[in-house]
Amino acid sequence: MKIRNDQLQQHLAQNTLAPIYIVSGDEPLIQQECCDLIRQKARDKGFNERILLQVDGNFDWETLQEHTNSLSLFSDKKIIEVRCQNNKFNEKASKILKACGESPILDNVLLLITPKLESATQQSKWFKALEKSGIFIPIWPIDAQHLPRWIKQRMQQAGLTATTQAIQLLTERVEGNLLAASQEIAKLTLYAENQHVTEETINACVADSARYSVFDLIENALAGSINHCLRIFNGLKAEGIEPAVMLWAITREVRTLLQLIQLQREGHSLEQAMQNQRIWEKRKPLIRQALKRNSEQSLEQILMSAGQVDEAIKGLSEDNIWSSLQFLLLKLVGVSVTQDFPQ
Structure with a gap:
C-alpha cells in the first residue's frame, strides 16, 4: 500500500505496524523523520534489536537474507534497516527482496530506505511484492511554491x-x-x-542557508527568472563553484536549444524534437519558454561569447570571468545586454 508521508503518523496511531516499510525520496529531513516514526513505533511494540545494513557497490544481498531468516540473539523481534546509496538493484537484490515481500516474517520489521525510485522500478516484481505486504512512502521535495x-x-x-x-x-x-x-x-x-x-x-x-546547484541556475535561466537566476549565480560564486563547471552547464543547454531549432527546420515538430533529444517531461515547459525568447542568432552569439569566457578561464585573456559568465546568463534569460562583452 502507498501512503503520503503526512499520513504516516495517522497510520501508526492506529496501533498497526506493517512488516515492511519502503521510504523513498531525495529530501533527507522528511525521510529521516518518517524513519524515526517507524523506529519509535517498532520499539513501542517490542522490536528492541536493530540491525543496520549499508548498501554500497560491494554489498552482498545474501546478508539481508541471513538476517531475515535467523533468530534474534537478544529478543524475539528486530528491525532490519537497509540503507541504499542508489536506486539500482541487481538480479540478486531483486530476488532476495522479492522473497522478503512474498514471505514476510512477523517478528521482523524490514525498513528499506532508498533515493527516489523511478516508475520502472516501482513496476518491478520485487517492488510490487514488498508493497503488497507493506507500506510504500514516497518522499516528494517541497517546491518553492509550497x-x-x-x-x-x-x-x-x-x-x-x-x-x-x-x-x-x-x-x-x-x-x-x-x-x-x-x-x-x-x-x-x-x-x-x-x-x-x-x-x-x-x-x-537566521543565517542564509540557501542550497543551490548549477542545475537550479540553468532551470531558472531557461524560465527567464532574472532575479532568482542572479541570486543563485551569486550564491554559487560565493560557495566557490568552478567557473568551468558553470560554463559547461550554460553551453550544454545552448547547444541543446540550437539542436532543437535545427530539428524543427528539418520538419520535426517541437515535441518530436524534444523527444529526439530525450528532454524530460518536467523540463519541456522551460525549453519552450527559452526558445520563445531566444532566436538561433542570439544562441549562436552566446556560444561565441562562451568561447571567449573559456579563453579567460584558461588564462589566455584578461576578461573578467564572473562578469562574462553573468553576461551569458543574462543573454540566455532574455535580457537585452547592450555592451558587446563585459570586461
Whole structure:
C-alpha cells in the first residue's frame, strides 16, 4: 500500500505496524523523520534489536537474507534497516527482496530506505511484492511554491506565530534546504519574543542557508527568472563553484536549444524534437519558454561569447570571468545586454 508521508503518523496511531516499510525520496529531513516514526513505533511494540545494513557497490544481498531468516540473539523481534546509496538493484537484490515481500516474517520489521525510485522500478516484481505486504512512502521535495506553507506549519508545531513577511524572508534564506529550515525554526523558539516571529527576528538570528546547484541556475535561466537566476549565480560564486563547471552547464543547454531549432527546420515538430533529444517531461515547459525568447542568432552569439569566457578561464585573456559568465546568463534569460562583452 502507498501512503503520503503526512499520513504516516495517522497510520501508526492506529496501533498497526506493517512488516515492511519502503521510504523513498531525495529530501533527507522528511525521510529521516518518517524513519524515526517507524523506529519509535517498532520499539513501542517490542522490536528492541536493530540491525543496520549499508548498501554500497560491494554489498552482498545474501546478508539481508541471513538476517531475515535467523533468530534474534537478544529478543524475539528486530528491525532490519537497509540503507541504499542508489536506486539500482541487481538480479540478486531483486530476488532476495522479492522473497522478503512474498514471505514476510512477523517478528521482523524490514525498513528499506532508498533515493527516489523511478516508475520502472516501482513496476518491478520485487517492488510490487514488498508493497503488497507493506507500506510504500514516497518522499516528494517541497517546491518553492509550497515551501512558505510548510514553514508556517512547522512554526505552528513549534508554538510560534509569524508575520507573512517573516515567513517569506525565512523561505528565501533557506530555500530548498528543509533541514536548515527546521534548525532555524528550533533556534527561533529561543529568540522570538513572546514566540512571535517578525522580519527583525529573522534578520537577527537566521543565517542564509540557501542550497543551490548549477542545475537550479540553468532551470531558472531557461524560465527567464532574472532575479532568482542572479541570486543563485551569486550564491554559487560565493560557495566557490568552478567557473568551468558553470560554463559547461550554460553551453550544454545552448547547444541543446540550437539542436532543437535545427530539428524543427528539418520538419520535426517541437515535441518530436524534444523527444529526439530525450528532454524530460518536467523540463519541456522551460525549453519552450527559452526558445520563445531566444532566436538561433542570439544562441549562436552566446556560444561565441562562451568561447571567449573559456579563453579567460584558461588564462589566455584578461576578461573578467564572473562578469562574462553573468553576461551569458543574462543573454540566455532574455535580457537585452547592450555592451558587446563585459570586461
